[in-house]
Amino acid sequence: MLAQGTRLVQEDRLLEAAAVFDRITAPPKGEDAGIFVQAHISGAKIHFGLKDYRASARMCREVLAVLPDNLEAKNMLAQVEIASTPKWLRFLKDMKSYFPTLMKATSMTLVLVFITMIVSPIGGLFVALGRISRHKALSSAFWFYIWIFRGTPLLLQLFFIYYALPTIGASLWPETPTVLVLAPFTAAVLGLGLNYSAYLAEIMRGAIESIDSGQMEAAKAIGMTYWQAMRRIIVPQTYKRLVPPVGNEFIALIKDTALVSTIAMVELMRAANQIFSATFNVSILVQAALIYLILTSIFTVAFRRLEDRLGVYENR
Amino acid sequence: MMKLEGVVKRYGSLTAVDRVDLDIEKGQRIVIIGPSGSGKTTLLRMINFLEKMDEGRILMEGAPVGYRLDKKGRLVMEKPHVICELRSEIGMVFQHFHLFPHMTVLQNVMEGPVTVKGEPREDVRKRAMDLLGKVGLVDKKDAYPAFLSGGQKQRVAIARALAMRPKLMLFDEPTSALDPELVGEVFYTIKALAEEGITMVIVTHQMGFAREIADRVIFMDNGKFIFEGHPGDLFSQTMEHPRIRAFLQKVL
Numbered sequence: 001m002l003a004q005g006t007r008l009v010q011e012d013r014l015l016e017a018a019a020v021f022d023r024i025t026a027p028p029k030g031e032d033a034g035i036f037v038q039a040h041i042s043g044a045k046i047h048f049g050l051k052d053y054r055a056s057a058r059m060c061r062e063v064l065a066v067l068p069d070n071l072e073a074k075n076m077l078a079q080v081e082i083a084s085t086p087k088w089l090r091f092l093k094d095m096k097s098y099f100p101t102l103m104k105a106t107s108m109t110l111v112l113v114f115i116t117m118i119v120s121p122i123g124g125l126f127v128a129l130g131r132i133s134r135h136k137a138l139s140s141a142f143w144f145y146i147w148i149f150r151g152t153p154l155l156l157q158l159f160f161i162y163y164a165l166p167t168i169g170a171s172l173w174p175e176t177p178t179v180l181v182l183a184p185f186t187a188a189v190l191g192l193g194l195n196y197s198a199y200l201a202e203i204m205r206g207a208i209e210s211i212d213s214g215q216m217e218a219a220k221a222i223g224m225t226y227w228q229a230m231r232r233i234i235v236p237q238t239y240k241r242l243v244p245p246v247g248n249e250f251i252a253l254i255k256d257t258a259l260v261s262t263i264a265m266v267e268l269m270r271a272a273n274q275i276f277s278a279t280f281n282v283s284i285l286v287q288a289a290l291i292y293l294i295l296t297s298i299f300t301v302a303f304r305r306l307e308d309r310l311g312v313y314e315n316r
Numbered sequence: 317m318m319k320l321e322g323v324v325k326r327y328g329s330l331t332a333v334d335r336v337d338l339d340i341e342k343g344q345r346i347v348i349i350g351p352s353g354s355g356k357t358t359l360l361r362m363i364n365f366l367e368k369m370d371e372g373r374i375l376m377e378g379a380p381v382g383y384r385l386d387k388k389g390r391l392v393m394e395k396p397h398v399i400c401e402l403r404s405e406i407g408m409v410f411q412h413f414h415l416f417p418h419m420t421v422l423q424n425v426m427e428g429p430v431t432v433k434g435e436p437r438e439d440v441r442k443r444a445m446d447l448l449g450k451v452g453l454v455d456k457k458d459a460y461p462a463f464l465s466g467g468q469k470q471r472v473a474i475a476r477a478l479a480m481r482p483k484l485m486l487f488d489e490p491t492s493a494l495d496p497e498l499v500g501e502v503f504y505t506i507k508a509l510a511e512e513g514i515t516m517v518i519v520t521h522q523m524g525f526a527r528e529i530a531d532r533v534i535f536m537d538n539g540k541f542i543f544e545g546h547p548g549d550l551f552s553q554t555m556e557h558p559r560i561r562a563f564l565q566k567v568l
């Protein structure tokens with residue numbers, strides 16, 4: 001019967017061939033099932049070629065019922081399942097299967113975002129206060145820092161910290177050549193922190209300088225020192241004015257964390273890229289885009305609320 | 317109590333205050349009038365060390381304060397903490413109030429004693445409420461400055477300055493930024509303080525201050541005092557001073 005089926009295939013009478021293959025029944029337990037398997041797989045292939053996925057899947061399952069570990073049947077069945085699923089459903093299924101990996105990577109993105117969100121306002125305020133200081137040297141030093149970090153690409157800064165610093169360290173201190181070798185995470189936090197501190201410093205400086213000079217005078221007139229006035233009077237008044245521009249920076253930060261994927265950090269962008277390179281599955285990029293969108297949207301809403309809350313003392 | 321000797325302030329080639337001597341005695345109420353740009357405000361700001369003088373001496377209880385000579389013999393201000401100490405003994409009320417907008421009325425009044433002097437919050441609170449009672453704003457204690465009228469803001473500013481228990485109160489055109497109908501309430505608040513015997517120097521265009529509050533009026537022009545004396549005499553002696561006459565004709 002196997003020979004008959006094969007002949008029918010050669011004569012291009014595919015449906016009849018499949019019917020013949022179907023008629024070959026499974027041998028009793030313990031006997032050689034080679035012919036049965038070969039016939040059923042051939043039948044499944046014919047049905048698959050004719051896009052009769054249900055029949056194809058049935059024949060594969062019949063093989064698996066006898067030989068549960070048959071690789072050929074398994075692969076065939078998987079192919080049938082992929083082919084028989086509607087495109088949109090397959091898209092969703094792909095998404096679901098990559099979701100855990102992406103979520104894990106997203107948590108790293110969030111860790112980087114939150115650390116930078118804590119570090120950079122503190123660093124930024126420090127630098128901003130240094131910039132408006134009357135000490136020329138201090139002010140110039142911070143100007144230089146801002147000039148460097150705002151004037152070069154973040155990507156380059158990350159490369160420098162991660163790839164160039166070790167080389168510099170090795171040539172400066174030959175006896176401890178690894179002194180400036182940084183872990184990817186450390187390098188990422190350092191790069192993002194330094195970069196965002198520079199940006200926030202300029203925003204904060206602008207906000208401090210926008211406060212009416214009469215406020216400093218009034219604070220001095222009741223006997224406050226410069227630092228008391230800064231801490232109690234001037235800086236608190238900048239909070240509300242800072243929220244919109246700083247919010248923008250933090251939204252940019254969420255997207256900028258994608259750059260640390262270039263220095264061996266596995267975060268959302270890198271994870272998405274890895275899976276995409278291996279599968280060329282578009283859904284993974286769509287999914288990454290959706291996650292970024294959700295994160296930036298949450299931030300937008302949160303900063304809007306914060307701004308309203310900080311403005312309670314204003315008469316609008 | 318406080319004495320200025322030969323005080324000079326220059327802005328480039330302009331001499332804003334030109335060798336002025338001023339003796340402020342305890343309980344005295346001095347009103348300084350004069351045209352804009354005559355150096356009144358600059359003088360007041362120098363009394364409070366908000367402006368650095370170029371020459372002269374400022375004495376408190378007979379001792380020179382606030383300045384020293386550097387190695388090259390130039391006049392420089394003392395270190396910030398010395399200046400802050402001096403300022404905390406002198407209250408100042410500004411033309412544009414300069415209340416702290418992010419603090420309530422009560423917080424504004426409490427801020428100085430709590431932050432500068434480190435006094436216990438509860439004591440300060442009690443005193444601040446008394447002061448708000450004095451300026452008639454107890455019911456506004458939890459309001460933010462943006463929700464007050466100009467007159468109310470200025471009364472809060474007065475209470476804020478008084479909370480530091482200053483030896484001397486300076487008023488820099490306290491009613492100039494107010495709508496005419498709000499001038500009265502601030503005027504009467506200051507008058508009530510004058511009746512308590514608080515030492516004060518008022519820079520103003522309001523002749524009412526000179527007439528009703530001052531026991532000494534100074535007319536300033538081009539950085540100099542051209543009249544100094546009893547308020548009554550200002551009006552009777554104007555014939556000798558064409559500048560004063562012209563000014564009075566404009567403001568009255």
